[in-house]
Amino acid sequence: MTAHMTIEQLPYGEQVRIWLKERYGETEAKKIWAQTQENYNNYLPDLPDYGGRKNGHAKAIYGGLLIFSLYPALPDQPPISELQDFVQNLFMGSFTRLGKIFDLNRPAHMRLIDMVFRKSGNRDRKDILRYPDGFINIDVPYDKEHHAARYTFTQCPNAEFARKHGLLHVLPLLCNSDFFGIGEIHGTLIRCGTCGNSDACDYLVMGNRNPAAGEYETRIDEYGFLVSRKRQSENTGE
Numbered sequence: 001m002t003a004h005m006t007i008e009q010l011p012y013g014e015q016v017r018i019w020l021k022e023r024y025g026e027t028e029a030k031k032i033w034a035q036t037q038e039n040y041n042n043y044l045p046d047l048p049d050y051g052g053r054k055n056g057h058a059k060a061i062y063g064g065l066l067i068f069s070l071y072p073a074l075p076d077q078p079p080i081s082e083l084q085d086f087v088q089n090l091f092m093g094s095f096t097r098l099g100k101i102f103d104l105n106r107p108a109h110m111r112l113i114d115m116v117f118r119k120s121g122n123r124d125r126k127d128i129l130r131y132p133d134g135f136i137n138i139d140v141p142y143d144k145e146h147h148a149a150r151y152t153f154t155q156c157p158n159a160e161f162a163r164k165h166g167l168l169h170v171l172p173l174l175c176n177s178d179f180f181g182i183g184e185i186h187g188t189l190i191r192c193g194t195c196g197n198s199d200a201c202d203y204l205v206m207g208n209r210n211p212a213a214g215e216y217e218t219r220i221d222e223y224g225f226l227v228s229r230k231r232q233s234e235n236t237g238e
Contacts, residue, residue, distance in 0.1 A: 002052040002131075005062040007040045009053070012066060012090055019086050024075075032073050039069035043165075048133035050157060056123045057135055057157075063091060064158040064174050071170045080173055080224055088177035095181040104187035105207030107147060113187075113205065114142045114149035121151055133157060148206040159195035171196040172224040178203070179218065179226050188213035190228040197225045204228075 007013065016036070020029035043065060050061050067087060071077075089096075104110055117139075124137035136155035143150065162171040175194045182189040182205055190204040190213070206213050216228045 001049045002054060004044050004047060004050070004052050005058055006044075007037055007066060007069075010059070010062055010066060012063060015090055016066070016070065028075070032070075032075070035073035036066070036070045039073060040065060043069065043161075047161075048157075049131055050134050051127060051131045055127055055131060055134060056120065057127075059091075060174075061134075061157050065161065067173055068161065068165065068167050068170055071167070071173075080169060083173055084176060087173040088180040091174075091177050092181035092184060095184040099184040099186060102185050103207070104182075104185055104205065105209045109185075110147050110149060110207065111142070113185075117149050117151050117203070117205075133160070146206065146212050147210060148204055148212065150202070150204045152203065153195060153201040154199070156195035156201055159201075162196060168196055169224065172226070175201070176224075176226045183208070188216075190216050191226070192228055194225055197221060197223045197227070 017029060017033055020032050023029075024032060047065075050058070052058065055061060071080075071083070102109055104113065121137045121139045124135050127134050128136055134155075134157060135153050138152045138154060140150040140152065142148075158174055159168075159171060162168045171194075175196060178191070179189050186208050187205050188208045188210065190206070191202055192198070194201040215231055217231050218226055219229055221227045
């Protein structure tokens, strides 16, 4: 079995400790971080073999485990929504930096992100043969007419872990961050469901000035997940 990533190997520890200190004070922050580490280490023996650092989604899988370990350690158990800005900035900082030069309203950049999706999908299909509990990725051809890129996950380790450990209420912190990340590169994510509130997690990405993007609105469903829904016609009420 491949060794799992330890919490020390993740690039997020310092940012989490800073956030804890700002929110709870230095003494309490140290206690919470120690409990987070304990929770994380207790989860590791029960995890399936994801491939550790060899998995192309290692940061997503083990970064998710960090959040699942952190939230139960918070003494005040705040509403999940209070942590959303912190979590999306923790995981999506690279998108914010990329957005300074990258714009999905440019056709060349849309074709490039489609290439990235396709490369990621090919890697995922190789990974799943070795690590069957990882992400199952299904490619969808690039929509040249609407300048949209798409792929779908039908299996997500974060969702499976959350469901098994009674942490589905924490999962939206991870899933909802994708909307923020795509927005930072001047795009719109259209997603009708995730593996936590549906049978698949669908990524439909286009520039935020694409007319097709205006056909959808983003809502929060009953489970706290951001979801995309077709706008109702003002004339027909459909």
